[in-house]
Amino acid sequence: MYRKGVMALAVSAALGLPYPAAAQTPVQTGGPGSENAFNPAISLILNGTYGNLSQDPAGYKIDGFVPTLGEVGPPKRGFSLGESELTISANVDHYFRGTAIIALTPENEAEIEEAYVQTLGLSHGFTAKAGRFFSGVGYLNEIHAHAWDFTDAPLANKVFLGNQLGEDGIQIKWVAPTDLYFDIGFEAGRGLQFPSGPDGGRSKNGVGSGNLFAHVGGDIGASTAWQAGLSYLSASPLERSYEDTDSTGTPVTNSFSGKSSLWVLSGVLKWAPNRNPTYANFKLQGEFFRRRENGDLTFDTGAATAGGTQTGGYTSAQSGMYLQGVVQFMPQWRVGYRYDRLNAGTTSNGLVDSGALTAADFPILAPYNPTRHTVMVDWSGSEFSRIRLQLAQDKSRSDVTDNQAFLQYIMSLGAHGAHKF
Amino acid sequence: MRTTTKILASLGLIAVASPTLAALNIFACEPEWGALAQELAGDKASIYSATTALQDPHRIEARPSLIARVRSADLLICTGSELEIGWLPLLLTQSGNSRIQLGAPGYFEASRYVARIEIPKTIDRSLGDIHASGNPHVHLDPRNIARVADALAERLVQLDPANADAFKARANSFRERWRAALSRWEKEAARLKGVPVVVYHKDMSYFLNWAGMREAGSLEPKPGLPATPAHLAELVEKMKREPAKVIVYSAYNSPKAAEFLSDRTKIPALMLPFTIGGTDKAKDLFGLFDDTIARLLANVK
Numbered sequence A: 001m002y003r004k005g006v007m008a009l010a011v012s013a014a015l016g017l018p019y020p021a022a023a024q025t026p027v028q029t030g031g032p033g034s035e036n037a038f039n040p041a042i043s044l045i046l047n048g049t050y051g052n053l054s055q056d057p058a059g060y061k062i063d064g065f066v067p068t069l070g071e072v073g074p075p076k077r078g079f080s081l082g083e084s085e086l087t088i089s090a091n092v093d094h095y096f097r098g099t100a101i102i103a104l105t106p107e108n109e110a111e112i113e114e115a116y117v118q119t120l121g122l123s124h125g126f127t128a129k130a131g132r133f134f135s136g137v138g139y140l141n142e143i144h145a146h147a148w149d150f151t152d153a154p155l156a157n158k159v160f161l162g163n164q165l166g167e168d169g170i171q172i173k174w175v176a177p178t179d180l181y182f183d184i185g186f187e188a189g190r191g192l193q194f195p196s197g198p199d200g201g202r203s204k205n206g207v208g209s210g211n212l213f214a215h216v217g218g219d220i221g222a223s224t225a226w227q228a229g230l231s232y233l234s235a236s237p238l239e240r241s242y243e244d245t246d247s248t249g250t251p252v253t254n255s256f257s258g259k260s261s262l263w264v265l266s267g268v269l270k271w272a273p274n275r276n277p278t279y280a281n282f283k284l285q286g287e288f289f290r291r292r293e294n295g296d297l298t299f300d301t302g303a304a305t306a307g308g309t310q311t312g313g314y315t316s317a318q319s320g321m322y323l324q325g326v327v328q329f330m331p332q333w334r335v336g337y338r339y340d341r342l343n344a345g346t347t348s349n350g351l352v353d354s355g356a357l358t359a360a361d362f363p364i365l366a367p368y369n370p371t372r373h374t375v376m377v378d379w380s381g382s383e384f385s386r387i388r389l390q391l392a393q394d395k396s397r398s399d400v401t402d403n404q405a406f407l408q409y410i411m412s413l414g415a416h417g418a419h420k421f
Numbered sequence B: 001m002r003t004t005t006k007i008l009a010s011l012g013l014i015a016v017a018s019p020t021l022a023a024l025n026i027f028a029c030e031p032e033w034g035a036l037a038q039e040l041a042g043d044k045a046s047i048y049s050a051t052t053a054l055q056d057p058h059r060i061e062a063r064p065s066l067i068a069r070v071r072s073a074d075l076l077i078c079t080g081s082e083l084e085i086g087w088l089p090l091l092l093t094q095s096g097n098s099r100i101q102l103g104a105p106g107y108f109e110a111s112r113y114v115a116r117i118e119i120p121k122t123i124d125r126s127l128g129d130i131h132a133s134g135n136p137h138v139h140l141d142p143r144n145i146a147r148v149a150d151a152l153a154e155r156l157v158q159l160d161p162a163n164a165d166a167f168k169a170r171a172n173s174f175r176e177r178w179r180a181a182l183s184r185w186e187k188e189a190a191r192l193k194g195v196p197v198v199v200y201h202k203d204m205s206y207f208l209n210w211a212g213m214r215e216a217g218s219l220e221p222k223p224g225l226p227a228t229p230a231h232l233a234e235l236v237e238k239m240k241r242e243p244a245k246v247i248v249y250s251a252y253n254s255p256k257a258a259e260f261l262s263d264r265t266k267i268p269a270l271m272l273p274f275t276i277g278g279t280d281k282a283k284d285l286f287g288l289f290d291d292t293i294a295r296l297l298a299n300v301k
Helices: A003-014 A155-161 B002-010 B016-020 B029-042 B064-071 B088-095 B142-159 B159-190 B204-211 B229-241 B256-265 B285-299
Strands: A041-053 A076-082 A084-091 A096-104 A110-119 A127-134 A166-175 A181-189 A209-220 A226-233 A240-247 A250-273 A279-299 A310-331 A333-349 A371-382 A386-396 A402-414 B024-028 B045-049 B076-077 B108-110 B196-199 B213-219 B244-249 B269-272
Touching: A003 A240, A041 B024, A155 A279, A155 A310, A155 A333, A155 B204, A181 B064, A209 B064, A226 A371, A226 B064, B024 B029, B029 B045, B029 B076, B029 B142, B029 B159, B029 B285, B064 B088, B076 B142, B108 B142, B142 B159, B159 B204, B159 B285, B196 B204, B204 B213, B204 B285, B213 B229, B229 B256, B244 B256, B244 B285, B256 B269, B269 B285
Parallel strands: B024 B045, B024 B076, B076 B108, B196 B213, B196 B244, B244 B269
Antiparallel strands: A041 A076, A041 A084, A041 A402, A084 A096, A096 A110, A110 A127, A127 A166, A166 A181, A181 A209, A209 A226, A226 A250, A240 A250, A250 A279, A279 A310, A310 A333, A333 A371, A371 A386, A386 A402
């Protein structure tokens, strides 16, 4: 009896509902009598991979693009545990809802992925969020990795958002009162991660980075639904640094200070016969990224010798995209294909243009257009378990092709997850 | 609040929403509640149903068009009991609409007003997709419709007192017509009493319970999980020992598993509307029960 009450509560809490009160449901037995009755909804995601890669993931880099120092590398060779994700959420009161998502890394560290409060009905279509949360830039960035259709992030998300951009800040969103879905919103953040910088951004009052976004979406006929989005992320990196080696093989630290702006155009289209995805469904998803950076690049060998520390202007205009399709062709089984392409675009490096250094002193920035082909097949035992096989041919590195195979499990315990579009 | 509305309206921001000020904007999670709202509110409401009879209500996604509709809703009518647990919470948090949040008068959960059956004694996901507060498919017991109608009529009066007389009159008329229909259905369904039936999902339980029919098996090995060859083979064996009279499935289910079992056992497979729009004759709540009973009677002679 007691156990039933607590479990019912956990599920009701996941719904954002208090346990159905006995007063309203005289027929319903089992009441919220104990202190535990207000426990939040808890869920835990377990995942792990077996990886087989033709190239050592320790040397992974994406050539032609400034390294983000985010967790962009593919999963390890052999067996490895993925991040275990603990989610705790509940309504705080009738004004606010709180959510904390803590990732326990295989290195035995705990990371706050998200910890935010959001308003429950400011009314007139407004919602506000404060705390740490995944930025609403693009489509995939807001979605947790366990709900992705592939084991890893698109290359574009890796180079432009450091895999996944989380921000300490606020988000305000407004949904239009129209039958065609339309929202517009902005985020003001600290500038916690790339592109602001890997070290938490500038120490300054005010806003470190900003993101504006808008979405429009609706239904087509009886079987199709769609959503398109546009976002503009603006950041001001200060001494955003990365390691490289110059033409003589000397380790150097390059750092960029200036302005970084990123446009992301995203689109999602879902099809299921009569919108009943149980037996068959198809999802087409793609995003296009375009980034401009403008500022100064400092080259530092860490030595007082010639060429020791030099600074020059740096501008770049780079882009990238991915397009993926996933088909569920029978209950429980899905197959998918993803195409990744990055375009190193145009880069102007003052230190090279002036003849002070050569392009060979910046090997990672040498123009290169990475591509990747990925296929996957997965089986879902229920809504709560999934086993996936993914094969990829990854040309992130200009000199080698990495053939990757991953076998992955993703399982969810506890409160029921949300069916996000 | 009203001042804000005026300011926004004057800015043209909610111009599109202004027609909704005339009538109560109702968002029904399932077609049966949309139909009930139609009976009780008539032209005093504009009603949108989030799902159709061809969709499994467990598996809906919080897609943009649904968020947009909830954004403008004055009243949300859902089943509750975790049926919409995958999508309703997202609709609530994304809509930015305080009128329909939990605890607000615009939030109405039908299953709270009826006695739920099949409340599990043990809650564990190894038992399939079970619902802690009992079977949520409450609308297929016609007595439940009457109970929910009473509660919903009260709610409509509370939300739109200006039309209270109209709501009360419609509720009285519906109550009368439903009572008459119920006694007719009880007579017709007397022939169904004790009849063993194989179901697809546990979505017919309230109907079977009301009609006194007996569930002799389920095509799903566990609630929410697709039929497996091993489970179907077991059912074939079971049907040889104690044959059911009919195998039923809902409009949103694939007929394959039912037809497979029917082929091997010669027990007729029968599609039932499940909700409004599931069959041509299930145009409203009366048609839903008329057609469900008629189809069953035609197959259990």
